[in-house]
Amino acid sequence: MNKTLPPMSDLAEPYFAGARDGQLRLQQCRGCQQYQFYPRTICSHCSGGELDWTTASGDGVIVSFTVVRRAVSEAYDAPYVVALIDLAEGPRMMSALVDVDPESVAIGQPVTVAFAEWSETISMPVFNLV
Amino acid sequence: MTDTSLKGKVAIVGAADTEVGILPGITPMELCVEAALAALADAGINKDGIDGLVTCNAMAQPLMYHAEAFAEYLQIFPRYCINVGAGGGTTFSILHHAASAIATGMADTILIVMADSLRSGLSREQAMLIQSSTGHPQFEQPYGPTVPAYYALIAQAHMAQFGTTAEQFAEIAVAARAHAALNPAAQKRDPITVADVVNSRLIADPLHLLDCSLVSDGGSAIIMTSAERAADFPHQPVYLLGVGEGHSHEHISQARDLTTSAAREAGERAYKMAGLGANDMDFAQLYDCFTPTVLVELEDLGFCAKGEGGEFAASGALRPGGALPVNTHGGLLSHCHPGNPGSMFALTESVWQLRHTAGERQVADAQHALVHAQGGIMSSHTTLILGREVH
Numbered sequence: 124m125n126k127t128l129p130p131m132s133d134l135a136e137p138y139f140a141g142a143r144d145g146q147l148r149l150q151q152c153r154g155c156q157q158y159q160f161y162p163r164t165i166c167s168h169c170s171g172g173e174l175d176w177t178t179a180s181g182d183g184v185i186v187s188f189t190v191v192r193r194a195v196s197e198a199y200d201a202p203y204v205v206a207l208i209d210l211a212e213g214p215r216m217m218s219a220l221v222d223v224d225p226e227s228v229a230i231g232q233p234v235t236v237a238f239a240e241w242s243e244t245i246s247m248p249v250f251n252l253v
Numbered sequence: 254m255t256d257t258s259l260k261g262k263v264a265i266v267g268a269a270d271t272e273v274g275i276l277p278g279i280t281p282m283e284l285c286v287e288a289a290l291a292a293l294a295d296a297g298i299n300k301d302g303i304d305g306l307v308t309c310n311a312m313a314q315p316l317m318y319h320a321e322a323f324a325e326y327l328q329i330f331p332r333y334c335i336n337v338g339a340g341g342g343t344t345f346s347i348l349h350h351a352a353s354a355i356a357t358g359m360a361d362t363i364l365i366v367m368a369d370s371l372r373s374g375l376s377r378e379q380a381m382l383i384q385s386s387t388g389h390p391q392f393e394q395p396y397g398p399t400v401p402a403y404y405a406l407i408a409q410a411h412m413a414q415f416g417t418t419a420e421q422f423a424e425i426a427v428a429a430r431a432h433a434a435l436n437p438a439a440q441k442r443d444p445i446t447v448a449d450v451v452n453s454r455l456i457a458d459p460l461h462l463l464d465c466s467l468v469s470d471g472g473s474a475i476i477m478t479s480a481e482r483a484a485d486f487p488h489q490p491v492y493l494l495g496v497g498e499g500h501s502h503e504h505i506s507q508a509r510d511l512t513t514s515a516a517r518e519a520g521e522r523a524y525k526m527a528g529l530g531a532n533d534m535d536f537a538q539l540y541d542c543f544t545p546t547v548l549v550e551l552e553d554l555g556f557c558a559k560g561e562g563g564e565f566a567a568s569g570a571l572r573p574g575g576a577l578p579v580n581t582h583g584g585l586l587s588h589c590h591p592g593n594p595g596s597m598f599a600l601t602e603s604v605w606q607l608r609h610t611a612g613e614r615q616v617a618d619a620q621h622a623l624v625h626a627q628g629g630i631m632s633s634h635t636t637l638i639l640g641r642e643v644h
Binding site (some may be wrong): 126127128129130132135160161186187188190191192193194195196198199215216217218219225230231241247 | 378381382385388389390391392393394395396397398399401402405406407409410413454455456457458459460504505506507511
């Protein structure tokens, strides 16, 4: 059984292409300069339609997390840590914390992005404690 | 000015549940029929007495045209017929729409009926995957969050922000079980302690097994009509005095705020319509898929200040005979949780409480109740305020 792979879409292609190249990419609005996640056809702040892909710093802070003790399927090895990360650029995203002792994780800790190869074509942004 | 408020315009005149728990060998559609016939009997009418129908789909028996399929099964031919899906919030968003349909003349008397067989109709693996698919398919689901994990993110944030403890969450499960112990229909009735909850195995930190609701089979139905017609039915009508909704996000990673939900707006809108406040409520039925859900709802619906939900729960207020009995039937935590229909049982229980026919668990002289449901991950909220009289 395989992990749940994200379905591809034209809109999100630069995001997943970036992840394959070791970059965390975010959309930035040409009008109001705000960053957003997840990718959309419009800016979620000003509804502007001109969005540029930019490479994010990959730095963030844990705003919440949980240690999943009962896995969603056999493809996932419990315990594993699912977290909400506030990126330095502003947007919030869900991700996984990897290579970490679950008992040592706390809200407010700084994290930095890493990339996990989940298939030949898909790498997922994950995070490490700094 | 036209009075567009739904206050006092409609009443619930019939209510019934099927048996709940583990019911192999009966399909969700058959449970719907059983619940509907019992609610019609309770209202003292036959199937020709309804001209409106609202249902919700069943995960264990998904049907493209669920409401039509039910109408065909029962051989009724309504002029208002709709199948609604809003997760756990479905029950009361449906009630809001149905009340509006009666007020605007789309229908006179509406049957609302729902059932599902999460326990017997699906494997554990299937039930888990279907429910966790509420996560964003590209940006959440790949990380393997389960439904308890989504709610655990809210609980952890509340603990970090306000110092809420696992023991305080646990008290919510203990109170639910104490109510269920008084309810012969409940799936789990053996009393539990805070120690039992925090010593049960961790599912997604900080949620233990006993912080999580049950997985059940069961169905439930109500009959709603206009306040004028309600006087002709055999039982004390239970009037809708206020209703309000709030919607803030679908995915938890996109929530405006992790620890304050759109229950706040839903509650404010419902209180305003009713002309009543939190202090006027004799009991409350609060959506309890997990214990932290109740804690956040207690705060957002004004029963205590933001951040004080833990202390409020730990005071014993939610227990039978407490300052604010919550989930007097035992809730999703101890009565039953068959998925989207879950809150129907909170509604039928509220009808019986306000009729003063709830037996051993009757809240003394109950006049007003607040009933709240939410769907998604604290995403869509509807608050109802019910009462024995319109004033």
